[in-house]
Amino acid sequence: MKRYLIRRLLQALFVLWAAYTVCFTVLYLLPSDPVSLMVSGGAEQTSIDDAQLTALRAQYGLDKPIIVQYVDHLWHALRGDFGVSVQTGRSITQIFLDVLPATLQLAASAFTLALFLGLGLAYWATYARRLWVRQMLLSLPPLWASLPTFWVGLMLIQIVSFRWGLVPATGDDGVSSLLLPAVTLALPTAAGIAQVFAKSLRTVETEHYITTAAAKGASPTRVRLRHAARNAAIPALTLAGVWAGNLLAGSVVVETVFSRTGVGRTTATAVGTQDIPVVLGLVILSSVLFTAVNLAVDLTYPLLDPRIVSPAADPR
Amino acid sequence: MTESLATAATADKTDPVPAPVTPAPDREPATAASQSGRWRRAAVFLVHRPGLVLSAFFLLTVLIAAFFPTALTSDNPLRGSVAERLQKPSTDHWFGTDQLGRDLFARMVHGCARSLQATVLAVLVGLAAGALLGLTSGFLSGWIDSLIMRVVDLALAIPALLLSLALITALGFGTVNIALAVGFSSVAAFARVTRAEVLRVRTAVFVEAATSCGARRHQVLFRYVLPHACGPVLVLAALEFGTAVLAVSALSFLGFGAAPPSPEWGSLVSDGRGYLATAWWLTTLPGLTVVATVLAANRISRAIEGEREESR
Numbered sequence: 001m002k003r004y005l006i007r008r009l010l011q012a013l014f015v016l017w018a019a020y021t022v023c024f025t026v027l028y029l030l031p032s033d034p035v036s037l038m039v040s041g042g043a044e045q046t047s048i049d050d051a052q053l054t055a056l057r058a059q060y061g062l063d064k065p066i067i068v069q070y071v072d073h074l075w076h077a078l079r080g081d082f083g084v085s086v087q088t089g090r091s092i093t094q095i096f097l098d099v100l101p102a103t104l105q106l107a108a109s110a111f112t113l114a115l116f117l118g119l120g121l122a123y124w125a126t127y128a129r130r131l132w133v134r135q136m137l138l139s140l141p142p143l144w145a146s147l148p149t150f151w152v153g154l155m156l157i158q159i160v161s162f163r164w165g166l167v168p169a170t171g172d173d174g175v176s177s178l179l180l181p182a183v184t185l186a187l188p189t190a191a192g193i194a195q196v197f198a199k200s201l202r203t204v205e206t207e208h209y210i211t212t213a214a215a216k217g218a219s220p221t222r223v224r225l226r227h228a229a230r231n232a233a234i235p236a237l238t239l240a241g242v243w244a245g246n247l248l249a250g251s252v253v254v255e256t257v258f259s260r261t262g263v264g265r266t267t268a269t270a271v272g273t274q275d276i277p278v279v280l281g282l283v284i285l286s287s288v289l290f291t292a293v294n295l296a297v298d299l300t301y302p303l304l305d306p307r308i309v310s311p312a313a314d315p316r
Numbered sequence: 317m318t319e320s321l322a323t324a325a326t327a328d329k330t331d332p333v334p335a336p337v338t339p340a341p342d343r344e345p346a347t348a349a350s351q352s353g354r355w356r357r358a359a360v361f362l363v364h365r366p367g368l369v370l371s372a373f374f375l376l377t378v379l380i381a382a383f384f385p386t387a388l389t390s391d392n393p394l395r396g397s398v399a400e401r402l403q404k405p406s407t408d409h410w411f412g413t414d415q416l417g418r419d420l421f422a423r424m425v426h427g428c429a430r431s432l433q434a435t436v437l438a439v440l441v442g443l444a445a446g447a448l449l450g451l452t453s454g455f456l457s458g459w460i461d462s463l464i465m466r467v468v469d470l471a472l473a474i475p476a477l478l479l480s481l482a483l484i485t486a487l488g489f490g491t492v493n494i495a496l497a498v499g500f501s502s503v504a505a506f507a508r509v510t511r512a513e514v515l516r517v518r519t520a521v522f523v524e525a526a527t528s529c530g531a532r533r534h535q536v537l538f539r540y541v542l543p544h545a546c547g548p549v550l551v552l553a554a555l556e557f558g559t560a561v562l563a564v565s566a567l568s569f570l571g572f573g574a575a576p577p578s579p580e581w582g583s584l585v586s587d588g589r590g591y592l593a594t595a596w597w598l599t600t601l602p603g604l605t606v607v608a609t610v611l612a613a614n615r616i617s618r619a620i621e622g623e624r625e626e627s628r
């Protein structure tokens with residue numbers, strides 16, 4: 001177990017370093033001149049002359065060779081310092097910590113919702129008695145996956161908030177305002193979970209232990225819940241961990257649609273003003289969250305399947 | 317095909333005199349018959365799949381809108397009359413009018429060009445770069461393979477939308493930059509699939525035979541490995557089309573696309589946001605068009621995938 005844990009931890013650190021390197025390359029190497037990009041703040045024209053540009057370049061350390069900049073940034077990032085925003089001058093770590101709770105709340109509710117919705121739908125779709133119900137339910141996940149997130153959000157606002165007046169359309173106070181964004185964010189993930197779970201439920205059906213359980217006189221419900229669903233859930237849960245990253249990415253759109261504060265909205269604003277340090281910081285911090293969730297999923301594997309830690313083929 | 321060969325063979329048998337100079341007239345009717353049989357089979361195939369026909373028809377309309385917008389609408393997408401502002405959908409204005417009295421259907425049709433070109437460009441960029449990386453990686457193996465695959469793994473460590481946002485920050489705004497950003501963030505997936513296919517095909521007997529016959533490396537790669545490896549990659553490209561429509565319109569919705577007056581699918585939905593309570597059609601109808609396009613593209617790609625699996 002200890003070796004497994006250390007190996008996973010090292011892998012997670014490698015992924016983080018990798019994400020950092022990719023983002024740094026994209027953001028600092030790709031633009032011809034990061035400074036003029038940043039000071040223009042997304043606008044075409046700048047009112048800054050060359051002398052000021054040079055001074056700014058020195059201030060942000062952009063006059064050094066790129067490899068020195070990279071090592072510098074990495075060293076600071078390792079100590080939790082991602083620099084300051086070009087637009088507001090605030091510390092990026094502080095910006096991130098300010099908006100993180102709202103996004104975590106949204107993502108966690110969306111994830112829970114997606115899990116229930118996806119697993120429930122797939123279970124129902126597989127075991128519904130009537131053929132047309134099964135077919136209708138099975139056609140839902142591909143449909144959900146084809147809906148643009150921003151449009152789903154706007155449709156929900158239009159119908160649930162404006163026509164029915166049930167919950168507030170925008171803002172972030174209380175559970176009622178969390179409902180629509182969470183549903184919007186959950187739909188694509190729920191679609192994925194439902195597709196995977198329905199598929200593995202069908203695969204599991206032909207396994208011998210299902211026949212055995214039924215032969216031993218277990219009721220159909222017991223066979224389905226205790227034997228089929230339990231085994232079929234493993235792949236769906238694994239992928240659900242991977243999709244946690246998509247929830248963070250999706251929050252960019254959802255928080256913009258519902259005018260909520262959060263990591264996503266801050267990212268969208270930073271991209272809009274081409275605030276390179278903020279974008280780098282937010283993408284990296286999102287990868288940290290993503291990696292942490294996946295590490296947690298990896299660490300629950302041994303609980304589900306002990307063979308993962310001590311493979312039978314291991315000679316020791 | 318086998319049918320026509322069989323008829324040709326029997327024709328040869330009944331005619332003991334070898335006449336290799338004029339076999340073509342004998343075969344002509346047979347091929348024509350199998351041709352019409354093929355058409356009939358295709359017709360039966362399509363009649364049994366109305367959804368597929370509908371999808372193909374819709375995508376065709378969208379393509380016409382993208383390349384010949386004036387064929388579908390004569391209204392100017394940029395000019396409107398204020399007297400006709402915020403009108404409901406009617407026979408005059410199929411999709412209604414916006415706050416400046418511009419015809420929404422005309423704006424959708426003209427927006428097709430940008431949105432669809434961006435989508436196609438994104439898929440092409442992902443396909444070309446990813447296939448090239450995957451081919452190189454799978455065919456050369458060794459340290460180049462490990463290097464490329466490590467880089468691909470790195471790119472997969474970041475969610476696609478966040479990676480495209482980072483790319484847009486660096487590249488700047490605009491339809492083309494959106495397309496490039498979406499395309500580059502899908503390179504890794506294409507590289508993965510291509511490499512897997514190349515590895516599968518590489519060990520096939522016919523590739524070994526070609527190598528043992530003295531074919532050069534590039535000949536083996538392009539004449540033998542590539543044609544057999546491209547199937548699943550093209551299926552992925554078809555699937556990626558729907559994903560790319562969604563990604564491109566999401567980025568355009570966030571305001572990173574073309575500058576305001578020119579219409580795009582995502583920005584049209586975003587423009588209608590302020591009128592959710594009063595003019596539902598401004599957000600609903602452009603969004604529905606995007607949904608229909610994605611559904612149609614996915615339906616067609618699933619059909620291609622299904623056919624491939626059946627023929628295997």
